Amino acid sequence: MADLSVATVAYLGAVVVIAGPSLPVGGGALLAVGAGAAVLAGAGANLLGRAVPSCTPADRVTLARAVLVACCAALTTSGLLTGGPSGLPLLAVGTAAFALDVVDGPVARRTGTASADGARLDTATDAALTLVLACAVAGTLGFWVLGSGLLYYVFQAAGRARPSLRTPLPPSAARKVIGALQPAALLFALVPGIPGPAATAAVAAALCLLVLSFGRDVVVLERRRRPSAG
Numbered sequence: 001m002a003d004l005s006v007a008t009v010a011y012l013g014a015v016v017v018i019a020g021p022s023l024p025v026g027g028g029a030l031l032a033v034g035a036g037a038a039v040l041a042g043a044g045a046n047l048l049g050r051a052v053p054s055c056t057p058a059d060r061v062t063l064a065r066a067v068l069v070a071c072c073a074a075l076t077t078s079g080l081l082t083g084g085p086s087g088l089p090l091l092a093v094g095t096a097a098f099a100l101d102v103v104d105g106p107v108a109r110r111t112g113t114a115s116a117d118g119a120r121l122d123t124a125t126d127a128a129l130t131l132v133l134a135c136a137v138a139g140t141l142g143f144w145v146l147g148s149g150l151l152y153y154v155f156q157a158a159g160r161a162r163p164s165l166r167t168p169l170p171p172s173a174a175r176k177v178i179g180a181l182q183p184a185a186l187l188f189a190l191v192p193g194i195p196g197p198a199a200t201a202a203v204a205a206a207l208c209l210l211v212l213s214f215g216r217d218v219v220v221l222e223r224r225r226r227p228s229a230g
Contacts (some may be wrong), residue, residue, distance in 0.1 A: 003055040003063060004044045011040055011067045024081045032077040036070030039128050046121045048067050058108035060101065062121050069129045070096035076136040085217050090136060091190045096185045116168075126179060127152040133186035139206045141189065141200055148182045148207050151214055164225035169217055178213045181206040 014173040015036055023029040047055055055063065075090040104122055108114040131149030138145040156166040169175075185206035189199035 003060060003115075004040075004047065007040060007043070007067050009039075010064075011036060011070045014067065014071050015074045018093060021077050022075070022082070022087075022089075024078060028078070028081045032081065033072045035077040035111060036072075036074040039070040039073050039132075040066055042124060042128065043121060044126060046117065052116050056108065056113035056115070056118060057111045058104045058113055059121060060120050061104040061107050062118070062125055064102070065097050065100045066125050066128070068093050068100065069125060069132060072097060072129065072132045073135075076091055076132050079136065080139065088192070091187065091192075093128065093188055094133055094154050094183070094190070098187060101126065101180070121184070125151075126183070130182045130186065133183055135217050137186050137189045137199075137203060141196070145169050145186075145203055145207075148186065148203065148210060153211055155214055155217075165218065167221050167224060169220065173219070175213055178209045180204075182210060 001072070012033075014155075015033055019032065023032055043063055047053060047059065049065075063129075072090055072094050078136065101122070101130050105114075108118055120164065127149070130152070131146075134147075134149030139197050155165065185202040
């Protein structure tokens with residue numbers, strides 16, 4: 001709870017500094033701040049929902065990244081509500097959240113605290129960043145961009161109805177690279193001055209690879225299920 005309290009205070013302070021000038025008035029401001037709070041709530045649910053609630057050094061790095069993603073969510077929501085571009089603040093904070101992703105893994109290994117719970121928190125934070133950035137880019141490239149951010153949640157929802165899809169997958173370097181390409185392509189599309197066709201091509205290529213990756217994972221999991229079902 002102490003770590004979550006610090007993260008919440010850090011988020012509220014950061015959102016005032018980073019997004020304060022662009023926040024809409026009245027209820028719109030509450031909605032923007034609430035969008036970021038939802039990101040932190042998801043991280044908190046992961047930490048508190050563990051068999052033994054805990055926060056390792058690597059988790060604290062991921063939690064710091066969740067604070068940055070929460071700020072991105074507030075900036076994106078503010079931009080969507082006001083009709084104005086999120087601009088350089090979103091690009092800067094989103095890039096920081098993306099870059100910080102390379103830190104929690106080494107920290108977990110060096111401190112001997114790598115765990116499935118930590119991996120799930122890391123993956124969920126990655127997914128939240130991708131969805132937030134997709135919402136920001138969709139305003140200029142179209143709603144199809146949301147596929148980059150929604151596929152993870154569709155897969156999670158499908159797992160509730162299809163138990164075989166909840167089976168842990170073997171580690172895959174290709175899966176990690178394709179996952180990292182999503183926020184990278186979306187951040188590229190947010191860079192001021194990038195031509196529309198170039199942004200569209202980058203995001204579309206990343207999305208196609210993501211669809212293929214999820215499709216391959218579904219096939220692998222279903223093939224594993226068939227022998228046990230027989």
